[in-house]
Amino acid sequence: MFAPRPAPDADRAWVRARLLAGAPHLAGDFQRIHARDLRRIGTLYDGRSFDGTLARTLGDTPLTYRVSGRMTRCLGLTYRHLQPLRFEIVVSSTLLFGNFDPADRGVQVVGLDARDRLDALLLVMEHELVHLAELLAFGDSDCAADRFAGIAHGLFGHREHTHRLITPRERAHARGIGVGARVAFEHRGQRHVGVVNRVGRRATVLVPDPKGARYSDGVCYAKFYVPPDALTPADP
Numbered sequence: 363m364f365a366p367r368p369a370p371d372a373d374r375a376w377v378r379a380r381l382l383a384g385a386p387h388l389a390g391d392f393q394r395i396h397a398r399d400l401r402r403i404g405t406l407y408d409g410r411s412f413d414g415t416l417a418r419t420l421g422d423t424p425l426t427y428r429v430s431g432r433m434t435r436c437l438g439l440t441y442r443h444l445q446p447l448r449f450e451i452v453v454s455s456t457l458l459f460g461n462f463d464p465a466d467r468g469v470q471v472v473g474l475d476a477r478d479r480l481d482a483l484l485l486v487m488e489h490e491l492v493h494l495a496e497l498l499a500f501g502d503s504d505c506a507a508d509r510f511a512g513i514a515h516g517l518f519g520h521r522e523h524t525h526r527l528i529t530p531r532e533r534a535h536a537r538g539i540g541v542g543a544r545v546a547f548e549h550r551g552q553r554h555v556g557v558v559n560r561v562g563r564r565a566t567v568l569v570p571d572p573k574g575a576r577y578s579d580g581v582c583y584a585k586f587y588v589p590p591d592a593l594t595p596a597d598p
């Protein structure tokens with residue numbers, strides 16, 4: 363079903379060219395992306411790299427695509443929802459749009475260099491489609507396992523199952539804003555100083571407040587959700 367193919371780069375270039383012919387807004391470091399763009403990519407890869415097996419095996423089972431601004435660590439995820447059965451592929455816009463600034467370090471996705479945002483998108487879609495293929499063929503899928511690695515390498519030349527994009531957490535950390543850091547920020551015209559408790563798309567900052575909830579250190583804190591960019595390191 364998934365016989366190795368000779369030239370994954372050629373397939374990727376083919377998908378890229380066909381995709382851009384129908385969706386020119388995805389060129390290079392694109393600025394917007396829709397679920398229907400993901401569907402276009404899925405359909406092109408199914409035809410080119412899977413010989414149409416995905417659509418044939420899905421039959422009437424729905425496959426939906428979603429762009430998520432909430433995923434800050436995973437670039438893509440593939441779900442199998444039950445009752446009723448449907449599959450869903452989700453791609454993180456936060457990670458796509460949070461990378462490929464000219465000043466940033468280079469990034470890799472699945473062990474291959476991603477030259478631009480579209481490269482990263484195609485590579486993660488390849489990865490998620492292998493998840494889908496495994497789920498359809500075997501009922502389970504684990505990208506840390508040998509079977510997945512064999513398929514992803516044979517079909518697409520992937521070398522790893524992870525991405526090395528810059529996450530909001532890494533970006534905040536580079537500015538001295540990791541978990542436990544003392545930070546200052548402004549909220550409704552007032553300056554607050556607190557401690558970072560968690561870093562995602564937003565950082566959770568705990569500010570001492572007698573009216574807040576009591577934490578394990580015995581102190582009461584009010585909780586603020588602040589974009590990491592709006593935090594500045596505060597003196598201890």
Ligand SMILES: [Zn+2]
Pocket residue numbers: 489493505523
């Ligand atoms: Zn995976």
